[in-house]
Amino acid sequence: MAGVTTQVSVPLPAAPAIPYNIVIATGTLRNEAALLPWLSHISKALVVTDDIVSKLYLKDMMRTLRSLGIEAGCVVLPDGEQFKDMHAVTKVIDAAVSEKLDRKSSIIALGGGVIGDIAGFAAAVYHRGIEVIQVPTTLMAMVDSAVGGKTGVNHPVGGKNAIGAFHQPSLVLVDLERVVRRESDAVRALIQRCCAAKAAIVCADVKEGDSGLRAMLNLGHTFAHAIETGLGYGVLLHGEAVAVGLVIAAQLSASLGYVHPDLVCRVERLLRRANLPISLQGSRSWQNCGGGIGGKETDLSVDTFLDLMTRYGTLACVWRRCR
Ligand SMILES: NC(=O)c1ccc[n+]([C@@H]2O[C@H](COP(=O)([O-])OP(=O)(O)OC[C@H]3O[C@@H](n4cnc5c(N)ncnc54)[C@H](O)[C@@H]3O)[C@@H](O)[C@H]2O)c1
Numbered sequence: 001m002a003g004v005t006t007q008v009s010v011p012l013p014a015a016p017a018i019p020y021n022i023v024i025a026t027g028t029l030r031n032e033a034a035l036l037p038w039l040s041h042i043s044k045a046l047v048v049t050d051d052i053v054s055k056l057y058l059k060d061m062m063r064t065l066r067s068l069g070i071e072a073g074c075v076v077l078p079d080g081e082q083f084k085d086m087h088a089v090t091k092v093i094d095a096a097v098s099e100k101l102d103r104k105s106s107i108i109a110l111g112g113g114v115i116g117d118i119a120g121f122a123a124a125v126y127h128r129g130i131e132v133i134q135v136p137t138t139l140m141a142m143v144d145s146a147v148g149g150k151t152g153v154n155h156p157v158g159g160k161n162a163i164g165a166f167h168q169p170s171l172v173l174v175d176l177e178r179v180v181r182r183e184s185d186a187v188r189a190l191i192q193r194c195c196a197a198k199a200a201i202v203c204a205d206v207k208e209g210d211s212g213l214r215a216m217l218n219l220g221h222t223f224a225h226a227i228e229t230g231l232g233y234g235v236l237l238h239g240e241a242v243a244v245g246l247v248i249a250a251q252l253s254a255s256l257g258y259v260h261p262d263l264v265c266r267v268e269r270l271l272r273r274a275n276l277p278i279s280l281q282g283s284r285s286w287q288n289c290g291g292g293i294g295g296k297e298t299d300l301s302v303d304t305f306l307d308l309m310t311r312y313g314t315l316a317c318v319w320r321r322c323r
Pocket residue numbers: 050052053056079080081084111112113114115117137138140141144145146147148149150151161178179237238239
């Protein structure tokens with residue numbers, strides 16, 4: 001009957017959260033015995049990696065998986081942020097189809113944050129979601145991107161990480177041999193501490209909700225994403241763009257009176273000590289980068305959700321009109 005509206009409610013239970021472990025060890029990828037307890041449930045897997053990491057670690061990884069009785073295939077993607085896009089996701093899905101991965105199979109992301117984001121997103125959408133195991137091989141991926149379940153790729157117009165999903169890994173395997181030549185208690189402790197810090201924030205705010213807690217991890221990222229998209233992906237490494245973004249966030253926070261200008265110098269000093277850039281070189285400027293960008297995350301010409309520092313050691317997410 002015209003004009004009658006009926007409604008059926010769908011009282012879904014809260015999505016079950018599945019806890020996972022971050023295993024930090026040395027030589028794990030070559031050690032079947034060490035991996036057995038963590039991978040014994042897998043029968044079929046697809047390893048996703050890039051053409052630099054594949055030369056370093058793919059052979060070891062494949063040999064170990066096969067010796068554990070896991071039927072494993074692999075797909076090697078071109079290295080670089082400029083290839084973090086839907087074409088890469090399609091390649092992973094094509095490989096998953098040809099390897100006949102099913103809902104019980106696993107995708108293993110062997111590489112830095114770029115591979116982790118692509119493989120994680122492919123796992124999130126293949127057969128409506130299959131398991132992903134993150135095996136980070138850069139320090140950044142070990143302490144940050146492999147933990148927390150953010151996955152995604154860039155869109156040529158929509159910008160950085162415009163297409164993505166929250167898809168938590170079932171396991172994160174950190175093999176210290178991938179980043180340090182010798183076993184070091186200090187590096188192990190550092191990675192463990194960083195992972196625990198990120199895990200605590202993710203557990204309190206899994207999907208970057210209204211509390212703004214997880215969004216604080218984005219400090220400097222709005223500018224970084226504008227820089228990466230504006231300069232072209234791969235011109236600066238993501239970490240370099242974030243370093244410049246941190247300085248800009250500090251400068252803006254100081255110029256708005258949220259923090260003392262001394263804090264800008266301190267941020268710059270810390271970044272210099274890590275050999276990271278604190279500004280864009282030559283005639284490049286982040287404002288130019290922002291002007292031409294249409295993506296929600298990076299559009300600085302409209303009201304933008306910025307993470308700024310409000311007090312020494314405190315962050316806040318602030319809506320600013322940047323025009
Ligand atoms: N999902 C998240 O929560 C999250 C968080 C932070 C960053 N990210 C994303 O991570 C990406 C940056 O990741 P990244 O900094 O690891 O860069 P990357 O993945 O591009 O790796 C950097 C370079 O190091 C090479 N490499 C990787 N492991 C190596 C090893 N052990 N030895 C020698 N070379 C090695 C790679 O082939 C690449 O050339 C960005 O796309 C960023 O958006 C995601």
